[in-house]
Amino acid sequence: MDVIVNPTPNLNGEIGALSSKNYTTRYLLAAALAEGTSTIHFPAHSEDSDAMRRCIRDLGAVLEEDDSKIVIQGFGSHPRDVRELNVGNAGAVLRFLMGVTALCPEVTFVNTYPDSLGKRPHDDLIDALGQMGVQVEHQQGRLPITIKGGQAKGGHIRVSGSVSSQYLSALLFVTPLLAEDSTIEVLNDLKSKVVIGQTLEVLEQAGIIIHASDDYMSFRVPGGQAYKPTTYTVQGDYPGSAAVLAAAAVTQSDVKILRLMEQSKQGERAIVDVLRMMEVPLTHENDVVHVQGNGRLKAVEFDGDAATDAVLAMVAAAVFAEGTSRFYNVENLRYKECDRITDYLNELRKAGANVEERQAEIIVHGRPEGVEGGVEINAHYDHRVIMALTVVGLRAKQPIRIRDAHHVAKSYPQYFDHLQALGASVQWVKE
Ligand SMILES: O=C(O)C1=C[C@@H](OP(=O)(O)O)[C@@H](O)[C@H](O)C1
Ligand SMILES: C=C(OP(=O)(O)O)C(=O)O
The missing domain is CATH 3.65.10.10 (Enolpyruvate transferase domain)
Incomplete structure (x- = not known):
């Protein structure tokens, strides 16, 4: 049209x-990663937020929605063993879920927008996942991407922030769920640094503890944590x-x-x-x-x-x-x-x-x-x-x-x- x-x-x-797209995708994910019932008031409705809804459902979350809120039963640290996920054209959703599917045996992210998301690079995140013992198959850093997780480990992880902050956000979402403690060191520059503030705000609301340096270039993440189910309200x-x-x-x-x-x-x-x-x-x-x-x-x-x-x-x-x-x-x-x-x-x-x-x-x-x-x-x-x-x-x-x-x-x-x-x-x- x-x-x-x-x-x-x-x-x-x-x-x-x-309603905010960035907060909606984050709250949906935090709710899915919690065991129990979370409620999100005024979630966004758009292709990107719908992509996150679809994928967390595929990964085992149960969603019930009315005009003003969505109620989610999360899967905690045990996503369902799903073979394929389709994030549409949503970059942040893809990157966050590439992190979370480090908890799954083998998931392929399909390429439905070859001329848009299909052209965007994910190498820096792929590299960081490799340091965590996750095997990743990819096409020169691009979709389709298969994540072979299951054995992911924490520890010292380095990630470049010079292309996107989303790679770092992805690591911040998944590392609290690993058995080991992690330290995350951001290499080069960190672009879109302010967005990391939104990730940390949501993680804190979900009861996750992260020790961040003032410049957001290094993080200490205790392992073995659990996201708590809670109630969120999405801002404009x-x-x-x-x-x-x-x-x-x-x-x-x-x-x-x-x-x-x-x-x-x-x-x-x-x-x-x-x-x-x-x-x-x-x-x-x-x-x-x-x-x-x-x-x-x-x-x-x-x-x-x-x-x-x-x-x-x-x-x-x-x-x-x-x-x-x-x-x-x-x-x-x-x-x-x-x-x-x-x-x-x-x-x-x-x-x-x-x-x-x-x-x-x-x-x-x-x-x-x-x-x-x-x-x-x-x-x-x-x-x-x-x-x-x-x-x-x-x-x-x-x-x-x-x-x-x-x-x-x-x-x-x-x-x-x-x-x-x-x-x-x-x-x-x-x-
Ligand atoms: O984390 C997020 O939700 C986003 C981070 C930003 O991307 P970059 O970090 O790649 O600039 C932003 O442009 C995008 O719309 C959403
Ligand atoms: C770049 C954007 O989104 P994403 O990176 O999540 O595709 C955007 O919303 O402008």
């Missing part, structure tokens, strides 16, 4: 933020909301998004600070972000690693800013659903934006006068590319058509409904 995005000068109204999602906030920032708007916690550990809450630096009129009080956009924005410089999943939305806002913006320290955007530097900037250029790339940087020469539009956009299987190009389309002179925009459902299936509710002129069309 494609989406046509028509120029829309005004956005008005209020929406509740979607900043990465998805960032796109709606960017849309409000580039239009004449009066838009409120509810349920966005000011004290959240999600790095992407930086969207609020970045829009403020861009001089967009907004307030953030009582978990409500209120944007009263006048369409005028100033350029900004920002370390994108602090808010990895909101950078594309920030860049879309910068397309219309006065001056040149720079988003640096973003190389790992290249290893996501698509190459979020080269592929994304190519689509932005098609729409009329003036952008440049470096290996680890996005530079945007703003065009406050607007961009031409009138083009077809390739979504590259990437929900965040779809959301960001929509922001650009709202302020383009001619409509843009985003091909295969249904991939937005990876994280935010109701994105276009939310925009329509705010008055955006967007329509689904069959190919």
